[in-house]
Amino acid sequence: MLETTLSRISRATSIKQTIPLLRLSTTSFATKAASKPKSKSRDSFEDLFIYKTLSSSKSQENELIKCTIFNSQGQMTHHGKDVPKSKFMKQYNLVPRDFRKLSKHTSASGSTTSTIGAAATNSKMPSSTMHNIELVPSLVTRKNCIMLNLLNIRALIQKDQVTIFDSYSSTYSIRHESHSQSQLLKLMESKLQENTSNHQVKEYYEFRALEAILIHVISNLTTEMKVHRTILTNVLSGLDESIERYKLRYLLIQSKKLAQFQQKATLIRDLLEDLLERDDELNDMYLTDPRTGTNHAEIEMLLESYYKTADEIVQTVENLRSQIKTTEEIINIVLDSNRNELMLLGLKFSTGLLSMGVALYLAALYGMNLENFIEESDGGFEFVVVVSSIALAGLLFVCVKKIKKVEKVTMMNFKGQRR
8 A cells, every 4th residue: 555655656757757848848838839920021121121121222213204395495305204213314414412302303203014003003192292392492403403392393404404303203194284284384485485686685594494483483372362362351351240169160270271371482582581691502593604702793683573473462461451450359259249248148137136125025024924023013915025126226336336346447447456
């Protein structure tokens, strides 16, 4: 018996010792098995990342730029031409950072292998062209060209050629070209083909191209400003007649739109002002006949005329915003006055109820089922009625006098209290 019990005890201890070893082996096997798919997933992620990086760099090399080109005679030689980005930079001696803003909206990938991808691109293109306006304008001069970005216009001006970058990609149809873009092309063509008389000094090619773009930008700003002014005038005149909730909501929406337009016009005005203050930039704009020093009267007069027009637009918008602010202040005053009148009306009703409560209190005391000396007297009823009426009238008079004093609060009263 003793031997059998000892053997059983030894077996039990051996089993207890083997159980943790089995658990440890199973956990190590599970961790190894789990680490394998993780390493596989990590490898697949790295492969995907490398593939995406290589494909993006390849697509950037094959990136296309859609543009319209005018020659030295003002004739449109290419309309909606697709040019590879690398070839374009080599041709005009540009660097990739010059296309930082242009590539956001005007470029398209050169790889269109799948018909599904092309259909998806065409379906997304109208929405992208609706938001292709870059808010911050810029005008950069290079050695042989001027690159500018004003509103929805992106152009490269040389001494004998103008390149206007289209706002849509190469997969988008030319018939969907915006009306503003077509007007710009017509204006550019007519401006470049202007023939000056013999009595006038011929204007440089780059100045005519720049003037055409500035005319288009200022005319668009003027038209938009007139639309905002007409709408806001109607809204403010409607608020003069009656203050209603939907009118206030419409005024808020138009005020936000006007603030955005003011920011856009102010940035263009500040850009022109900054150019006028920098002599080196003005000299660099002379591509046909380079200048040095302060001999840049032509371009300075050109920019100054459009700067004044842009400044007038900004001043008009500021006047409209001041009118909106004044109207809002008047509306707040009217609403505060109406609120005060309602509060005074509530005080008057409360005063009347308080006075009646005093009279009813005396009547309730007289009507109690308790014996008192008033019941035995002959004029008890008349006495209670007279006392209640006098108390009602006296309390009402005092309360009304206090309310009138509150209504006649002026600034002089506050000054007297401060002293």
